Amino acid sequence: MNFLLMTVVVAFRVLARNRMRSALTMLGIIIGVGAVIAMVSIGEGAKAAVQAQIASFGTNVITILPGSMTLSGVRTGHGGAVTLTIADMEELKKIPGVTYAGWGRRDAMQVVHENKNWFTTINAVSPDYLVIRAWTALNGEFFTQTEMDTAAKVVLLGNTILKNLFEPGEDPMGAMIRIKNMPFKVVGTLEAKGYDTRGNDQDDVVFIPFTTAERKIMGTKFMGSIGAGYLSAESPEQMAQVVDEVQRVLRQRHKLRPDQDDDFTVRNQIDIAKVQEGTSESMKLMLLAVASISLLVGGIGIMNILLVSVTERTREIGIRMAVGAKRRHILLQFLVEAVVLSAMGGLIGVGLGVAGAQAASNIAGWPTIISADILLIAFGFSALVGIFFGLYPANKASQLNPIEALRYE
Amino acid sequence: MSLIVCRDLVKTYRLGEMDVHALLGVSLTIDTGEFVAVMGASGSGKSTLMNILGCLDVPTAGTYILEGTDVSTLGENRLAEIRNSKIGFVFQNFNLIPRTTALENVQLPLFYRGIPAHEQKALALRALERVGLADRQRHHPAQLSGGQQQRVAIARALVTDPSIILADEPTGNLDSQASREIMETLTQLNREGITIILVTHEAEIAGYARRAITMKDGVILSDRNAGGVAVARVVPQEVRA
Ligand SMILES: Nc1ncnc2c1ncn2[C@@H]1O[C@H](COP(=O)(O)OP(=O)(O)OP(=O)(O)O)[C@@H](O)[C@H]1O
Ligand SMILES: [Mg+2]
Numbered sequence A: 001m002n003f004l005l006m007t008v009v010v011a012f013r014v015l016a017r018n019r020m021r022s023a024l025t026m027l028g029i030i031i032g033v034g035a036v037i038a039m040v041s042i043g044e045g046a047k048a049a050v051q052a053q054i055a056s057f058g059t060n061v062i063t064i065l066p067g068s069m070t071l072s073g074v075r076t077g078h079g080g081a082v083t084l085t086i087a088d089m090e091e092l093k094k095i096p097g098v099t100y101a102g103w104g105r106r107d108a109m110q111v112v113h114e115n116k117n118w119f120t121t122i123n124a125v126s127p128d129y130l131v132i133r134a135w136t137a138l139n140g141e142f143f144t145q146t147e148m149d150t151a152a153k154v155v156l157l158g159n160t161i162l163k164n165l166f167e168p169g170e171d172p173m174g175a176m177i178r179i180k181n182m183p184f185k186v187v188g189t190l191e192a193k194g195y196d197t198r199g200n201d202q203d204d205v206v207f208i209p210f211t212t213a214e215r216k217i218m219g220t221k222f223m224g225s226i227g228a229g230y231l232s233a234e235s236p237e238q239m240a241q242v243v244d245e246v247q248r249v250l251r252q253r254h255k256l257r258p259d260q261d262d263d264f265t266v267r268n269q270i271d272i273a274k275v276q277e278g279t280s281e282s283m284k285l286m287l288l289a290v291a292s293i294s295l296l297v298g299g300i301g302i303m304n305i306l307l308v309s310v311t312e313r314t315r316e317i318g319i320r321m322a323v324g325a326k327r328r329h330i331l332l333q334f335l336v337e338a339v340v341l342s343a344m345g346g347l348i349g350v351g352l353g354v355a356g357a358q359a360a361s362n363i364a365g366w367p368t369i370i371s372a373d374i375l376l377i378a379f380g381f382s383a384l385v386g387i388f389f390g391l392y393p394a395n396k397a398s399q400l401n402p403i404e405a406l407r408y409e
Numbered sequence B: 001m002s003l004i005v006c007r008d009l010v011k012t013y014r015l016g017e018m019d020v021h022a023l024l025g026v027s028l029t030i031d032t033g034e035f036v037a038v039m040g041a042s043g044s045g046k047s048t049l050m051n052i053l054g055c056l057d058v059p060t061a062g063t064y065i066l067e068g069t070d071v072s073t074l075g076e077n078r079l080a081e082i083r084n085s086k087i088g089f090v091f092q093n094f095n096l097i098p099r100t101t102a103l104e105n106v107q108l109p110l111f112y113r114g115i116p117a118h119e120q121k122a123l124a125l126r127a128l129e130r131v132g133l134a135d136r137q138r139h140h141p142a143q144l145s146g147g148q149q150q151r152v153a154i155a156r157a158l159v160t161d162p163s164i165i166l167a168d169e170p171t172g173n174l175d176s177q178a179s180r181e182i183m184e185t186l187t188q189l190n191r192e193g194i195t196i197i198l199v200t201h202e203a204e205i206a207g208y209a210r211r212a213i214t215m216k217d218g219v220i221l222s223d224r225n226a227g228g229v230a231v232a233r234v235v236p237q238e239v240r241a
Helices: A002-017 A019-056 A086-092 A127-132 A145-149 A159-165 A210-217 A236-253 A269-312 A314-322 A327-363 A372-398 A402-407 B046-053 B076-086 B102-113 B117-130 B146-158 B176-191
Strands: A061-066 A098-113 A116-125 A137-140 A154-157 A176-179 A182-190 A205-209 A228-233 A264-268 B004-015 B018-030 B035-040 B061-066 B087-090 B164-168 B195-199 B211-216 B219-225
Touching (some): A061 A086, A061 A236, A061 A269, A098 A127, A116 A159, A127 A228, A145 A210, A159 A182, A269 A327, A269 A372, A314 A327, A314 B102, A327 A372, B018 B219, B035 B046, B035 B176, B046 B061, B046 B195, B076 B087, B076 B102, B102 B146, B117 B146, B164 B176
Parallel strands (some): B035 B211, B164 B195
Antiparallel strands (some): A061 A264
16 A cells, blocks of 8 residues: 555656646546536536426426417417317316316516516416416415406416516515506415526416406407316326327317317427437437547557657666566556546546536536536546556556666667 | 575577577576676676576576575566565666656665655665765756766665675776776675675776676686685586587
8 A cells, every 4th residue: 555655656756757748648538528527517407407397397297279280380270269168178177197177378468566567478377277387386375266266356476577576575465466457466476487498487477367367357259268278197107198088089079070180289298308308318328429439539648658658768667677676566657657647637627527517507507417426437437547548558568578678778 | 605506507598590698507606795796708698697696587597596595496576576675786877767866766676665655765865875975865867977876876776785786887887986986885885794796897896806707608717716716616517509
């Protein structure tokens, strides 16, 4: 142990003597490890952000939109006819495996509190909508059935609204805000959700009871027509089956002939998640390839410079053997030099990778996650690269004939 | 018991199809405390003999008994240990490790002995004092004169308190003044009890020794003490091709 420690000290000194050469040799490992750590951190951050966004959408959510989706993704109504109603949703709620059914419609309007006003989305919803879409009340309660039935003028505020209509520290509970000049009482505030997958602020919204909107604010062409319906399935496994059933029930209720297209669109949240997972899998493979290639190149660089070093220091090896170094001492010495080179490269690479990830989140605003695991793995691998690629030159050094080595010019 | 007993040492190098006989049957006995000069023409096998005596090389045939141990039967690791503990080398071209301080060069054999760093330093410093170079301990070889470098090499050879110092043309690269200093240092060490075997081409240098062995074509031609008296009857062995 004592000997190993002293060998490490000697290795550092030898490498410090050829500072430039050592630095250039380490470069391959530095770049490899740094790039991998930066990319993994950014990748993990992006993945976590997507997962959080998916979770903020609610779990096992099936979305039903009126009108059909064309291949280009444009939704078209069918002759302006009302294609999705509360009655439809009440019926869909009976499908086995469905736990909640909710609905809503939205419009953009001005909301006013005292001398402040804010243009935002008014989302008129049924109480279960909030449950399905995983909203949590920060203060107060979701709408009650009575409030729904009586079309009460009550409102729940998203976090962004809170910031824009109220002074910091001001208690919004019970306050009156005006929508379309009608007073609404604030009965609750909602926990912030952040941005969705498309970069929209999910908290820039106020919720009012669906009935209130229908009767007093937005009006309607047809009582009970909704902008979107939402179902939540009991489990992810049941989603596909529920989607099929939704399609069947709605086609039947809408009296569609077999040759007619659906006049609604059903979207399954899991499909979106799967696409995301697929891209992160292929991203991982790419990373692995990049990491392997750069470590391989870095390792070959170390092997090359060590072979040069063994040749340069042939006489030194002979001297060491003459004064009593055993073959394993010489082997260890060069192996330690290789590992010091690669591990230092790994360490610097880890530092640069972390700095790069930090820069990406500070400057570009990307979410990054730097996990200790990946740092350790990257560092460990770089050390292993040193052992692997150092073995050949070190063995070559240790097999030198002492007399020939001493005579070497 | 004699320090060194060699019997019929043969060393043959194979160069392609041809055999080169560097030693052709060398028998030799050296006692503790002797100061022996080995002389002879270039290519007569002096260095080859020194390498075998120093356990850097093994003979093709013959036996070599060092302090009662038959060295020719030992493995590489044991030979390394013997080089480390019993033998000190001094070479013509000094063979110090470049860009490493004098002190560290002298420490080297102790390093492989695995003793604590502070003990290494203390012993190395004492060895440098013995050759009169304590004030140059931080100098690199390139910052020392040839004579000083050779004295550092002597310090390195004696730091382990060896039984023998083997010096292969130690003054070969030095001027007469430096040569004289080196020889005085070696003579002093011999007086302190270290056996010294020295290869040289110069009669003046050989004059410091108390016994002179002359080699020719891989055999010992003569073996006389300072008074010119034959030490041993030299009987070259017939070598089978
Ligand atoms: N590695 C080797 N391979 C082949 N032949 C060798 C080898 N080493 C030495 N020899 C041969 O062995 C013979 C003795 O060599 P050695 O080096 O012992 O001579 P020397 O007496 O020390 O000469 P010098 O006074 O020039 O140093 C020479 O003929 C040399 O060519
Ligand atoms: Mg020679």
